Amino acid sequence: MMRLKYIWILVLALFFTLPIDAQCAMCRAVLESEEGQQTAKGINNGIVYLMIIPYILIGTVGYFIYRNKKKAS
Template sequence: MSRIMKKHIILSIALLLVNFYDVYAQCAMCRATVENNISDGASQVGAGLNTGILYLMAMPYILIASIAYIWYKKSQQNKVKTTLA
């Protein structure tokens, strides 16, 4: 392995670990907020939080579907160009 490749692997692992700890911390904060609001009798916070979670969950799927659609269209255009040539 080259020296640059090793640096990229180490940097990728470090960034992954940093992101994991940030995400884990956010989950605890959300849970505490919901528990406090439910104990106060505010039930709308749970519904809003669930909507936010569904929104965040859908975004990666929409992004992947968009990229797949663009890739498919480009491959179809390339197929037509090669058959005409």
């Protein structure tokens, strides 16, 4: 029952995230001078994409460690 609760919390957290800006101040200053802002959006999406990969990897490893410890006991 608790496992289902954690799955729902994870699903809600993934679906109801707020848009974030991941640019540093210097990158933002350079990219804001552009007319269409398409490059700034692309850079921001790339930064967020690169930032999320380590969290997914660590979460996956943590899940497998948890599952193996739970199986052993």
